[in-house]
Amino acid sequence: MTAVAREPLDAHVVEATLCAGGPMLLRGATHVIDDDGNRHEVERPVVAVCRCGMSTRIPWCDGTHKLLRPSEETR
Amino acid sequence: MKLPRHRGPLSSAVFKRMLGSRDAESAPLRVDASWPDPIDDADLQVTLWALYELHYRSFEDVDEAWEWCPELLAVREQLEAQFERALRDEVRSHVDTVVGATGDLADRLFALTDSFEGPSLAEHIERHATREQVREFLLHKSIYQLKEADPHTWVVPRLEPDIKAHLVELQFDEYGDGQPARVHQTLYAHTLAGAGLEATYGAYVDAVPATTLALSNAMSLFGLHRRLRAAALGHLGAVEATSSIPCRRYAAGIRRTGFSDDVAFFFDEHVEADAVHEQLALRGICAELVKAAPDLEADVVFGASACLALDARFATRLLNAWHNQDHVTPPPPYDAQVPA
Numbered sequence: 001m002t003a004v005a006r007e008p009l010d011a012h013v014v015e016a017t018l019c020a021g022g023p024m025l026l027r028g029a030t031h032v033i034d035d036d037g038n039r040h041e042v043e044r045p046v047v048a049v050c051r052c053g054m055s056t057r058i059p060w061c062d063g064t065h066k067l068l069r070p071s072e073e074t075r
Numbered sequence: 076m077k078l079p080r081h082r083g084p085l086s087s088a089v090f091k092r093m094l095g096s097r098d099a100e101s102a103p104l105r106v107d108a109s110w111p112d113p114i115d116d117a118d119l120q121v122t123l124w125a126l127y128e129l130h131y132r133s134f135e136d137v138d139e140a141w142e143w144c145p146e147l148l149a150v151r152e153q154l155e156a157q158f159e160r161a162l163r164d165e166v167r168s169h170v171d172t173v174v175g176a177t178g179d180l181a182d183r184l185f186a187l188t189d190s191f192e193g194p195s196l197a198e199h200i201e202r203h204a205t206r207e208q209v210r211e212f213l214l215h216k217s218i219y220q221l222k223e224a225d226p227h228t229w230v231v232p233r234l235e236p237d238i239k240a241h242l243v244e245l246q247f248d249e250y251g252d253g254q255p256a257r258v259h260q261t262l263y264a265h266t267l268a269g270a271g272l273e274a275t276y277g278a279y280v281d282a283v284p285a286t287t288l289a290l291s292n293a294m295s296l297f298g299l300h301r302r303l304r305a306a307a308l309g310h311l312g313a314v315e316a317t318s319s320i321p322c323r324r325y326a327a328g329i330r331r332t333g334f335s336d337d338v339a340f341f342f343d344e345h346v347e348a349d350a351v352h353e354q355l356a357l358r359g360i361c362a363e364l365v366k367a368a369p370d371l372e373a374d375v376v377f378g379a380s381a382c383l384a385l386d387a388r389f390a391t392r393l394l395n396a397w398h399n400q401d402h403v404t405p406p407p408p409y410d411a412q413v414p415a
Contacts (some may be wrong), residue, residue, distance in 0.1 A: 019354045019358060020179070020181075020182065021182075021185075022354055023350060023351075023354065025351065025354055025355075043252070044248050044252055044348065044351070045244060045247060045248065045252065046244060046248075046351050046355065047347075047351060048347070048350045048351040048354060056323065057346060057347060060347045060350065061319075061347075061350040061351070062319055062320070062323060062346050062347065062350055063318075063319030063320045063323075063346070063349070063350045063353070064320070066185070066189060066320065067320065
């Protein structure tokens, strides 16, 4: 068996994944601060942060980018 | 839950057998019928639903030993063959179009879910549905939502480790992120209770038509066969990619017709959860699966298309009835005593 280095449990690794034409996925985040400085707690293992600016649940994605014309999407 | 009522000669024969002892001597069950529209046949769909249920939570009046009985599995196989053939026939043109197109598979699947033809149940619920139509919609959805995520969980051990990790990450959220009160099945039970409907697992199986049972049976078909694992994941992708925006509309319709935030909460939760899950399912799971095994692409698209086609049949059925001031399944009176 090959030994795989493990992160200590308290290590804080946050990973951001940009989805083409869609949100930014955040893994390992604890909270997101929006444009107005309000703090939003992360309550699930992966969250989707809005990138089109049109979500009704800012800072979270609510799928609204799919209703926009391609030119308005974040690419 | 008890075994459902039979809906025709097939379910009558199969259920009679299931209610007896497995050891009892009996003439062997035979299925020699063929159905012109297996998707819309209540006798076939309720039989399949009950045979699948042996693998989930089963029935208090049925011996657990029936689960792996070759005689019942042989019946199930024959029904599944007809159901699967009907599903493949129904969506063949969509599968050919998507598989024949070029570009990133996740983008093609998003395009498929955005453009699939069918009436919008969500738009009707948001703007026009009466309170009783909203309750009827919730009643039909109970058949699947009370076992939400379970059919896709069957697929986990059949996948390579990388895809498995992505699927379990998504399913962990479906099962409440380690918090029993947040399990989506439990959230749906609260929605039902708040809308004056029975929240018990399987409570409305006897009341709904084949079209509603078929939605749930397609997932069990895909989930229980390793051969169809790619279809199960494509199905999951389509469920997730057609959830966020509709759930926002369902929640708005639920509040518009006077129900409380408690009733809408299940749908509120799915707006944000499924905006995450659709990316995980289509990009992290379906596209990655096919990258490693390109011959699975057609089945991913088949599973996604089957989900969309069955949803379209369901929406058409409900909207047609509602258009004629009728119900497909009239919900029980709101003030009726709802058993705990």
